[in-house]
Structure formats: C-alpha cells, structure tokens
Amino acid sequence: NAGVTQTPKFRVLKTGQSMTLLCAQDMNHEYMYWYRQDPGMGLRLIHYSVGEGTTAKGEVPDGYNVSRLKKQNFLLGLESAAPSQTSVYFCASTTATANSYNEQFFGPGTRLTVL
Amino acid sequence: AQSVTQLDSQVPVFEEAPVELRCNYSSSVSVYLFWYVQYPNQGLQLLLKYLSGSTLVKGINGFEAEFNKSQTSFHLRKPSVHISDTAEYFCAVRSSGSARQLTFGSGTQLTVLP
Structure with missing residues (x-):
C-alpha cells in the first residue's frame, strides 16, 4: 500500500496563478483533510470531506476550493495564488x-x- | 472550540538525557489526544494516542505520555533520548465534530545534542 500520496512535491507560483494539488489514498478511507503548516502555527485545517461528493470548510478556507469526485482522491485548488498561501x-x-x-x-x- | 497549547517551541537536550514536552488542551467534553512526530522534510507520523482507560500511554520509539484530566495536560516523555529523536513534535486533540477533525498545537522542535 502506498498510503497517502501527494502531487506535486514542490511548486513555485507567481501571484495570481492557479494550481491544483492532488491527494490520493489507497486505504478506502471515508474522511479526508487538507492542512497547511506554517512556522510556529502548527497545522491548520483548510477543508475536509466526509465522503465522495461532500466537502466542508475548516479553520482557514479562504482562497481555496476542494473537490472529492472519487472516494480515493481529494483535490485542493488555488484559483488566484497569493504570497500568503506560501x-x-x-x-x-x-x-x-x-x-x-x-x-x-x-x-x-x-x-x-x-512569489 | 477546542485548543491545544504546546508551551515550549524549542527544546534542546543532550543525548541520553530525559526529556518532557508539554501539552495542555482546553475542552469541555471528553477528548481523544494524540502526539505526532515530524522528521525533517517528511509528513506526520503517529507516536501515541489516548482514547480512554489507563492514563499512561506508551508509544513507539520509547516515548510515553500521561493524561491528566484535572490539569488538562498530556505531556510527552522519554527517559533517554537519541540523536535520531531530533524532530518536531505535535500534540493534537480530536474535535467534537462528526468529521473527526484534529486541532493541533503549534509544535515543539526537539533537538538532541551529542
């Protein structure tokens, strides 16, 4: 089992660009989460999903969107990237x-x- | 809302010395408590968890933690650390919501010195 995988590992964007981060899990888990980690702030929940086709906002959802079209995948999108999303x-x-x-x-x- | 406070952001300790990383939480309901470890440039790995029962919980790599309900604490301890224990450690509490969300502390960087 690969467990939880994320694509890509690194990315550099310019302000205003968009991108999608892909998360995949092969453990047949129902719940999936996206966190961001910033120095001195631990991990903060962005969005989460309790099942295919359902998503909900976490603590810091602004500027992000998510989708869960398949049970094993959870996508995090940035429509217009800002330096604060580094x-x-x-x-x-x-x-x-x-x-x-x-x-x-x-x-x-x-x-x-x-940038 | 639940919150987790890790009182020390950095803990330097010499090899083979004991260490305690402190964690306090706030919650008005029953909680599940976790300690995760993050090695450099890696994801988080579960060290140990408290769900119910014995208040002394043993985890991997010789770590243990004690749940103290009256002091709302869940401190992590190891009697003798190794260089390989150098990492960031996060305390987390499971939220009362139905999605099993975790609320994390800000982390403690443990640096083991030779």
Missing part, C-alpha cells in the same frame, strides 16, 4: 469505522511558494 500543504485521511481509534494518516506534503 506554505507546506498536507493531506490526511482516516476511516469512519465506529470503533476505530481514528488515526489520521498523512501524506509527505507539498511545499508551495508564491
């Missing part, structure tokens, strides 16, 4: 099984720089 982005997933301990499994991250 960050490391992590995707995570977990199961919805009622008696599980709900560990979130994380991808390796995408380092995004917006």
